[in-house]
Amino acid sequence: MIALIARRLLQLPLILGAVLLLTLALAWGVPGNPLERAERRPPAEVEAAMRAQYRLDSFWSFAWSYTLRASGVRYAIDARRGEPMDGRDVFDLGPSLQYRDQRVADIIVDALPVSVSLGAAAIALALVIGVGAGVAGAVRPGGVLDALTLSLALVGISLPTFVVGTALLALFAIVFGWAPVGGWGSLRSMLLPAATLSLPYAAYIARLTRVGMIEALRADYVRTARAKGLPERTVIFRHALRNALVPTVSYLGPACAGAMTGSFVVETVFSVPGMGQHFVSAVQNKDLFLLMGVVLVYAVALVLLNLAADVLVRVVDPRVS
């Protein structure tokens, strides 16, 4: 296990370097002037000064300068020269070109905990709903409950989150007044976005659990357990569920990564100040610094979450080596 963790962590800088170059090449190739913010174009001399300031005149100059700053090398060089330094500049991700009062590092520090928190709540909720529905359906395959959970799962996967989100918002925030329309920082403000975000994951987990459970319930060891006269409840929850959940646990890594990084629509509908909003607005605005910063964080999150899922699978199922 330790070898696995060490290997993955050692791969991280290589992965980040590749992601950085690829993203920058793609973003650079997208048409559009990153310095233009409104319909009007800045005066020519202002644009020239900005290009010089941010090294936007050449791809390689920008990439080199960005890599030195984001990796901390520039800080080390400047510190050695004895230049006055700000501690926040160690990993200098630059300013946002669109929101010029904001530093990318500050934006990420502010937004990352929100996205992680929302994603974690959504997956926790999805686990409870999905596993419950999957088990309920698998106990009597083809029965009424099974048909109902399968139908609900289909709806959960098919309905776009902006429809579900707006509907939940109108119902629970406006009609009943149980939740705030937007904002962040209380359990009430988290419930609706987490529920909306969890639905597709819950549906997928329900289907995975159902299939795993049906297979497990047909296995020899379950037949043996039943033959011994164990109560059905014990057979299901103590013997079958453990094996039935292995695919679900494997799915948790990508699911967590998806929920924590891909919640743009939900974040927008519920005004949740997370990373997803920044990612999309950075792409739309060709905000190179913000885009690079968010993508690098996503890359780190994906590697670490997949690693965590692999570790968890080994904890749940010792047969996996």
Place this chain on the structure above:
Amino acid sequence: MLRLALPLVLLASVALAGLLAGGAPPRADFVMVNRGEVSTLDPVQMSWLQDFRAASLLSEGLTRWDVFSESFDPVPGVAESWTISDDACAYTFRLREDARWSDASPVTAHDFVYAWRRLILPDGGGDYAALLSCVRGVREFVEWRSRQLAAYAAASTRDSARAAALWEETVRAFDERVGVHAPDDRTLVVELERPTPYFLDLTSFGPLAPVHRATLERHESIDPRTALRRTDPSWTRPGTLVSNGPFRLTEWRFKRHMRFERSEHYWDRQRVNVRSVAIPSIADGNAQVLAFRSGAVDWTSDVTPFYRGEIFAAKQAFHAAHAPEVARLRAAGLDPVAIDRALPRDPRAHVHAFPSFGTYFYNFNCRPRLGDGTPNPFADARVRRAFARTIDRESVARDILRGGERPTRTLIPPGSIGGYASPPGLEPDVEIARRELAEAGFPGGAGFPAIEILVNSEGNHALIAQAVARDWGSRLGVRARVIVKETRAFREDVKGGRFMVSRATWFGDYGDPTTFLDLNRTGNGNNDRGYSSPAYDELLAEAERAADPAERLAILARAEALLVEHELPFAPIYQYVQQYLFDPHRVGGISPHPRQAQDLSRVDILGDGVGADVAPAMRPGRAGGSLAPPAPPAPHGTTP
């Protein structure tokens, strides 16, 4: 089983830990949803309406706009009075003694000199750096600084000492060459290149606000690599930002919320009607309306949900139900908000659609050849006129936009500039259009190349373009197709002249026709059409030379007539409306003026016992300070 529950426990812990990092502040007296996220509070960097709105809470220029006067008069702000020289080229402002920064230090004329130098210099990176080019010596100074920076970039030795020396030289050059001086702490003298009737209007505009010199000096440095003066953006953080407006910034969590408290050092604090203002960040148009309806928000400044048309239709139905009363109140001279306030309470009255200071139009590429090198049929004014005459503007406003937008045939929004009346514009007429197209060599549209209408993917631009393409197809016999591009790619194509016809928008910045007309001057950086007319340029030059303000406006109206009746480098389509949501019985102080800038220190929650609790209403324009009286009230443009 415990192992199985492990992921769940982990996830729940992470979710709760993240929540603890949040935390919303208590409700402010006045809560507004801004048009978008505030991108900067640095006056030099400002570019968007939402930035200017937030800035108007925090800072005050030499003057403030009287947003309830029809001519949007500048009234005393930091300057308590001013005098204008006989040749109208020198303004001497007297600053009030009690103008204070939020740290209680006095606002001085030197703060203005410092702030305006930042704005003028190319170093700051501001879209409005050219705003003060009417000031003596600014153009030459900017050119000189640009040459200096280019020489530094080309030099082999670049180091901190040399960059700092260049900066010292720059400061000296500014003092010597540019006509902005502070003889003492309370006197600011501005010398203009030529009489600029709208100069006083500019002094209310956000980018010309003063900055707190001591704070900025702590956050500015010279980049030895480029010799540019650069600013650490953290100077606008709450706790660091020192401002001179009616409010001070107490909280700013990016894309979460902003909060402002009434400043105890603002000279006119007695007139400020709310103790606190909050701007929560709600990006989604539907959620903004829901937030208003749930009572979490008092004012939504830009209503954009997909059911915007239905909201406006409900408002119209409300007025129709009270038609006699509405007509009586209108005849009595009440402004639109006062009329709603006088009617019985009804949620439908919370919707307000005010004409705004922006026009939607279609650019015609006026260059002799198109981007691909082929001859450009739109280089011929007869063709442009034919196409402009055959757009069904009423149908666009009525069937597609449905938000109260006004079809228009002129560039300058009617009623937005005191003393100015636009010409009628080109009369729609299909027969004349067909004749002109035939005269240009395309009888019945025969031989006309397939037209591409370039639009960006946001909003309903593609729908409008399809309607216009249909009009041109059925009325002129030409084939037109719509090209939809992502916004940044679209802008690049338009700026590069790679289009035949493209959608465009322009919002004015200051109260003078040139804020729109300059766009079509030969070589203007925003002249996307590539239009060049010596006659038009000469009219603008003639207006610059005109000594009499009324004569000047008449010349500018002739210039606009040349554009919208003869040359048609663009086809005006509609005047924007700004759709607001607020309860007129609860909120006072929101101005319906087309200029859209609000003075949020006038906003009042009615009946809460704080502030005047009396809603201000629109009234005829008047002059402030020692400004000469403005031109007589204008006919409000031409109704298309």
